[in-house]
Amino acid sequence: MRTLYIYIILVIIALAPFVSVAQTSHVAGLEDNKEYVELLKNERELKFQEDSLSKRVAVIRGKFKTDVENKAKYSSQILNIEGELFDIRSKLGLISGEINSIEQEFIIESLNSGKPIDPTALAPKRDSLSSDVKEFIMNSIFYDNLSARDYAVLKKVQSTESSLVKYVDIYTTNYNSIAAIRDVYAVEEDIIIADSLYEKYKSLNSLNSVINDTISNIWSKIYDNKVYYYNLVLDKLNKTEEIEKFGKKLASIDQKEVGLIGKYNSDIICSYYLEKQMLLESEIDIAKVFNLDAARDSLSKALKSFNRLNYKLEKIDIKERLFIDYDSVEFFKPSKYNYSNPIPEFEIPLRGTVYKLLVGSYTVKQSPSIFRGAYPISYVKGENRRYSYYIGGFRTIEEAVGAFKLLKSKGFRNPIIVGWIDGVVCDVDMDAEMGRDGFAYRVQVAYNGTLPREVVELINESTVNKDISRVNESYTIGLFNSETSATRLSEKIKALMPDVNVTISEINL
Numbered sequence: 001m002r003t004l005y006i007y008i009i010l011v012i013i014a015l016a017p018f019v020s021v022a023q024t025s026h027v028a029g030l031e032d033n034k035e036y037v038e039l040l041k042n043e044r045e046l047k048f049q050e051d052s053l054s055k056r057v058a059v060i061r062g063k064f065k066t067d068v069e070n071k072a073k074y075s076s077q078i079l080n081i082e083g084e085l086f087d088i089r090s091k092l093g094l095i096s097g098e099i100n101s102i103e104q105e106f107i108i109e110s111l112n113s114g115k116p117i118d119p120t121a122l123a124p125k126r127d128s129l130s131s132d133v134k135e136f137i138m139n140s141i142f143y144d145n146l147s148a149r150d151y152a153v154l155k156k157v158q159s160t161e162s163s164l165v166k167y168v169d170i171y172t173t174n175y176n177s178i179a180a181i182r183d184v185y186a187v188e189e190d191i192i193i194a195d196s197l198y199e200k201y202k203s204l205n206s207l208n209s210v211i212n213d214t215i216s217n218i219w220s221k222i223y224d225n226k227v228y229y230y231n232l233v234l235d236k237l238n239k240t241e242e243i244e245k246f247g248k249k250l251a252s253i254d255q256k257e258v259g260l261i262g263k264y265n266s267d268i269i270c271s272y273y274l275e276k277q278m279l280l281e282s283e284i285d286i287a288k289v290f291n292l293d294a295a296r297d298s299l300s301k302a303l304k305s306f307n308r309l310n311y312k313l314e315k316i317d318i319k320e321r322l323f324i325d326y327d328s329v330e331f332f333k334p335s336k337y338n339y340s341n342p343i344p345e346f347e348i349p350l351r352g353t354v355y356k357l358l359v360g361s362y363t364v365k366q367s368p369s370i371f372r373g374a375y376p377i378s379y380v381k382g383e384n385r386r387y388s389y390y391i392g393g394f395r396t397i398e399e400a401v402g403a404f405k406l407l408k409s410k411g412f413r414n415p416i417i418v419g420w421i422d423g424v425v426c427d428v429d430m431d432a433e434m435g436r437d438g439f440a441y442r443v444q445v446a447y448n449g450t451l452p453r454e455v456v457e458l459i460n461e462s463t464v465n466k467d468i469s470r471v472n473e474s475y476t477i478g479l480f481n482s483e484t485s486a487t488r489l490s491e492k493i494k495a496l497m498p499d500v501n502v503t504i505s506e507i508n509l
Contacts, residue, residue, distance in 0.1 A: 030106055050085060060078055136292070145236045157226060164218045175265065181200060185321070219268075219276075223275050245285065246282055253274050263312075265315050269313065280302060284299045329403045330375045335368045337368035345381065348423055354394065354419070354420055355393075355395075355399070356391065356400070357392055358417075362386060366387065372410055400428075441480040441505065442486065443476070443490045443504055444476050445497070445500060446473065452497070459477055
């Protein structure tokens with residue numbers, strides 16, 4: 001069953017293209033940019049490799065579906081090729097980001113009003129224009145009512161929309177791949193496969209973040225310029241009613257955008273779709289006013305197609321799974337552990353947080369019988385070669401405190417809560433966690449002289465707001481709310497001062 005499940009995962013992953021970023025065309029005007037041309041060349045080479053591997057994996061996938069006896073072999077091959085494909089696609093993503101950056105900078109510089117634009121290079125000849133053509137801005141009302149430079153800028157922003165659509169498509173494709181990863185990752189039991197999926201998710205998410213910014217920068221230039229020049233033409237032709245209508249639509253879109261902030265996966269994608277939709281509607285209105293029937297029909301078809309697109313992409317934030325076994329404490333008679341089922345070694349998790357209860361540290365492995373039937377138990381072999389035994393596994397200190405009280409009731413004399421955060425052991429302030437129970441404890445160190453600096457530092461590091469006082473030939477540290485905390489400190493002091501008598505005294509409050 002487990003093998004079949006892996007096969008299903010492989011099919012799902014194989015059917016989801018993780019990144020689709022190759023670009024086959026470049027922006028006019030960048031032909032002399034050596035870095036840009038070299039990037040395009042590298043992109044084409046990687047794309048060729050991607051296509052080749054994709055064909056290979058398609059053939060193997062076909063065999064995977066039909067050749068039942070060799071499914072294990074084919075599944076391994078698919079995983080290896082998918083890994084190669086992901087590496088190539090990751091490189092394509094990085095190259096695409098560099099290409100996007102160069103193109104974006106070039107486009108923005110071209111639209112910068114402080115940089116001269118050659119109108120004759122961008123604007124069509126007068127006789128190529130008409131009073132009614134399908135391409136909206138090719139109609140003569142714009143050429144006749146805008147300066148040559150303004151019309152050139154309008155043409156320029158119009159020409160950038162195709163690249164913008166490409167980036168939106170890439171973003172959406174990557175988003176769909178992330179959604180596929182989410183569904184598989186949520187149920188994957190193999191930590192190696194799960195980690196691989198999570199790394200792919202992070203790469204795609206990072207790439208989409210870059211693409212999101214690219215879309216924002218390019219679209220803001222397109223949108224702002226179109227709104228400005230449409231209003232300019234309407235104002236010049238005294239179309240007051242249309243200007244007011246256009247203004248109301250702009251205000252309405254602003255309100256809608258504010259209402260959608262933070263609700264979906266990308267505020268930028270939401271803004272793009274809403275603003276693009278509004279511009280198409282406004283362009284249809286303008287075409288109707290000026291009897292541009294061919295342009296209006298073309299725009300109406302574009303709007304109908306655009307309205308079918310989904311911009312409300314649900315948020316996807318995949319939380320890394322930690323694969324930590326959390327278990328409450330139970331007791332069994334006889335013990336669940338025996339010769340054939342020994343107490344396992346605890347593999348300290350490198351990520352996440354877990355708390356356990358230390359119940360003893362020994363020079364040799366112990367028989368399960370001494371732990372009173374507690375379950376689950378695990379051990380850690382320390383650098384000092386001692387075997388430390390732990391009971392339970394808890395997400396929070398509160399859960400661990402509850403287990404501490406249970407173990408005390410079962411006869412465990414001095415369990416200690418120990419935590420690991422991202423693979424690093426951390427001490428738990430038992431005083432703060434346990435609270436007072438009618439008794440207090442203090443540590444007494446029989447020492448005539450000034451305490452060594454390392455001992456004072458140990459006390460300060462191991463306790464919070466504990467007084468150190470000296471009476472005759474003895475030091476007193478405390479008070480402690482729990483015997484466990486006092487015992488833990490006393491053992492640390494003994495390790496530094498093995499020849500000194502360190503005791504714990506109980507005070508009835």
